[in-house]
Amino acid sequence: MAAEPTSASQSAPSPRSPTERRRVVIVGGVAGGASCAARLRRLDESLEIAVIDRGPYVSFANCGLPYYVGNVIADERKLLMASPESFRQRFNIEVFTDTEATAIDRTARNLTVRDLKSGAERTERYDVLVLSPGAAPIRPPIPGVDLDGVFAVRSIPDSRRIRAWIDEHGAKSAVVVGGGFIGLEMMENLVHRGLSVTILEKLTQVMPPVDPEMAAPLMKHIEAEGVTLRLGDGLAAIESGVGAGLVVVAESGTRLETDLVILAIGVRPETGLARAAGLPIGARGGIVVDGAMRTEDPHIWAVGDVVEVEDVLTGQETVLPLAGPANRQGRVAAESIAGRRTHFRGVQATAVVGVLGMTIASTGASEKGLKRAGVTDFAKVYLHPGHHAGYYPGAQPIHLKLLFSVPDGRILGAQAVGHEGVDKRIDVIATAIQFRGTVHDLAEVELSYAPQFGAAKDPVNLAGMLAENVLNGDMPIADWDAIATTEALLVDVREPHEYEAGHPPGFINLPLSAMRERYCELPKDREIWLSCGVGQRAYYATRFLAQHGYAAKNLTGGYTTYRQRTAAGLP
């Protein structure tokens, strides 16, 4: 995606003849497409605007579909943000539902469409074409993938079919293939319907956007809620079972009997129409657009899950199927089509999912994402503060990981998991990332505090302060993945009763409370790596020892982080 702001005003496509009105045709009437249509009308009353959608609805809440399956949203009309009639009446926008775009004639500027009810084909002329076809759930080419009872979740009719299947067959169990956002949300909703659910996931963690140790508390929670996690095992085949039942055959050979299967492996941009028309497709599989969401063809824009956009953290192109960016892209495209100066700023992959009472969220790059992108000049801190003041009843821990650039302290990403206040902290850090903020900014940010809402030093402030301590050398940190191989002396500074209740292997115990009397017992010719419960006491010990000439380092996040790592199978 072009990085520079683009002015479209000089080259905005005009109608082909002076007697015709300029005509904008939008393919796909959900999220980006719907946003683009409505915004465009507000900007320009003179245009003809038409929206074409393959499905029976436009502008529906696709993020609500799992909750409709789960009957949390009982009335499917709640999912309809707007109707074809309201588009017509309110915005003078033509809407053609049950209509599929089948070919683009870029030279003639015609779109061939098929009415899916009658089968009739016709041609829609355009001066401007906006492609917003979205992304389709991946259906792996394995035996049995098309059996009855195997579902993906993309549309209201999809969801209706799952609801009907559950009701008609009295479904008691489900296998959800894939442990990402949609897989987790589907699992939650099937549990809510009373089904016994197994998640089959090829990776060794759920929630692939976050690092495995940050997914660990969620995985533990999911299993405690009675869901079976089969991780590190892929889908090999689906077979018919007893009655209407199915058997999911995993790559390991395990056979899982089930009443229905949800495919939530991921999605793939629907680029067929664009490819056939010769529009450039990028390395990540999405349509290539510039900063104004315009394709190589000056008459064609593209928005939403089908495009590649720049990841502002890594500078690399990415495909990010999320509703927020899709909506903003729709607005940007509309502004560009209307001849305004506009620019989509790229994405930072802010996301959240609520699962059975727990919340996991992230923004920016993950550690594995940074490593994949070849970034090495970064550091990380872990912390586990309460979501509000500890003295007020009901404080729940938030497990927080902050990644930042060394030595400049620029925030690269954050991940959080917990029961309350998770989305707030990630949103605050997401905002700081937008401004290319540093950990120093996080240390200083003035957030609202009352006992029910936060702390005088909010978890965000604490994360910034810890990172500052790393950057300025006050708190050298050691990495947990090296404790098995290091020559350093490993010291647990918790109280003896805590140490005895469980500690990482290889650690001796010298409590912080005895440190001032006993520190002379420690060697000066060897690094000392310190751990405690969450990292705070080890920080105090690190500062004390460093000032007395010891080479002390803090194992960030303490025993809590250690346990997250081991739960995730990390060394």
Added chain:
Amino acid sequence: MAAEPTSASQSAPSPRSPTERRRVVIVGGVAGGASCAARLRRLDESLEIAVIDRGPYVSFANCGLPYYVGNVIADERKLLMASPESFRQRFNIEVFTDTEATAIDRTARNLTVRDLKSGAERTERYDVLVLSPGAAPIRPPIPGVDLDGVFAVRSIPDSRRIRAWIDEHGAKSAVVVGGGFIGLEMMENLVHRGLSVTILEKLTQVMPPVDPEMAAPLMKHIEAEGVTLRLGDGLAAIESGVGAGLVVVAESGTRLETDLVILAIGVRPETGLARAAGLPIGARGGIVVDGAMRTEDPHIWAVGDVVEVEDVLTGQETVLPLAGPANRQGRVAAESIAGRRTHFRGVQATAVVGVLGMTIASTGASEKGLKRAGVTDFAKVYLHPGHHAGYYPGAQPIHLKLLFSVPDGRILGAQAVGHEGVDKRIDVIATAIQFRGTVHDLAEVELSYAPQFGAAKDPVNLAGMLAENVLNGDMPIADWDAIATTEALLVDVREPHEYEAGHPPGFINLPLSAMRERYCELPKDREIWLSCGVGQRAYYATRFLAQHGYAAKNLTGGYTTYRQRTAAGLP
């Protein structure tokens, strides 16, 4: 406060004799003082550090006191963040509780202190003195203010006395004088204890930091919960009543019989010690400090509620008794004393209070604050979005007001009130303010979205988009306070049944749904001011009419804002 970063390293005070260790004495061991002490020890093991506090505790959670009174926090030990013993053991910090500092000899660098238990006076030498005495509740000089049963809430013993009074006298009713943070929190907690509560407030609103129309939904909620609000009426006297009872006499002459009185009128910086020592006091009544929290005296720093700091929005000095800034100031002072380059960035008055299930929060300047500061080049928008996606059950409205600079769009302040998600939106906007962000940044910020947590266009995005529409002329706005006097045609664009159920005076009805057919009925030679339920349909109508040559303006926030204004008594 000096705006420039300050390096203290050249002038850090040294001990008076080479045989003595450098000695830091901190007056006041809560919040700023406690933070300063602990941070200073982490930075410098070589110092002698002593903390002196008039009360029996250091480092207690003063923000938790109302909840201790309300028995939400049942065990007062929960309020103790650290003990004198833990300060000694963990940080090698001497703590003298029940000890009052009575005089500073700046020439000799001695502090006179009195042991409040024995009455004995002694001298504490210092190389560095840190003043963190806090601010005292204002006790107005009216008859009866010292009667038994009249309380202020500053310390654990204060709170203990209120609890005992309620228990011993079987208190059934209370008058809380003052409707600010502490007054509201005390009210909530007394209601929680089963008392019937009246708030007596001199202003015509509660929560003075926000604008009156933004306090209106909270006032309505408080009254619906059975609390009596007596606004626009001050405290004249307190008299003894029947038995242990009291009678609060208001300035209006109204007499309120009650079992106890809480004074929550406000606080005043405790500058007595500093004044007596000749340290400069600012116009707002706080100790004057530089960017490193150092006073005019190079040996004396001051932090917390006792100092004046810069408001980053108005550039004016202010006194802000909040825990977050106090803690950060303590850190800054410690860094400065340790010879590090440091700087306190000023305050933006981010604050929140939870009241009987409702939350009100704000950051930056209020409209009345801007007017007081003489700022005129600003605009405002109101909106009332759901706290999460409308299609997901349980969405609650957030009433949001955004103030921004014209024409550059810099965010000046935000206020929000609602039941859920209020603190999150204010924290996000607070973060943007820290970076001197604009409304364009808010329109673009990529926040986490899943149905339970937000919307594809989060309330923060919507606020930014609305403000952008104002700045770029897409949505000229009219001000509700002019509807009685304007020559403009006032048009309510809601449906007839909504209009008939209630509308602002002087409005005709022309629904948005009929606008495209009927707009020719409207005059072109006269401004048209449009209103709807929350401002969205009026925005659509404004765009439509503007493009057809009408001088249309949107009354921001619609009928919902109108009702907030009338509830607050605004014209």
